[in-house]
Amino acid sequence: MNKIKSVRSAAPLWRQSDGAPVSCVEKIKVLNENYAELRQIAQDALEDALLMGCSEDQVREALHLLVDELSNPYRPD
Numbered sequence: 249m250n251k252i253k254s255v256r257s258a259a260p261l262w263r264q265s266d267g268a269p270v271s272c273v274e275k276i277k278v279l280n281e282n283y284a285e286l287r288q289i290a291q292d293a294l295e296d297a298l299l300m301g302c303s304e305d306q307v308r309e310a311l312h313l314l315v316d317e318l319s320n321p322y323r324p325d
Contacts, residue, residue, distance in 0.1 A: 259283045 259280040262270040297307040
């Protein structure tokens with residue numbers, strides 16, 4: 249029986265806007281949980297699209313575009 253290996257990327261080292269690492273354990277926990285949830289949702293969306301016959305390249309491009317279009321509501325004017 250073939251087993252599909254799951255390659256999970258580790259969560260990034262979270263950094264503040266000045267480049268210093270985030271040091272609060274609770275903040276890191278929330279960031280890592282959000283990262284894992286987003287990764288799973290994106291993986292599910294990719295798999296659904298592939299099962300429905302979509303182009304893998306087009307789906308990946310759409311997911312990249314989605315991230316690129318996110319807005320920062322906290323950016324100073």
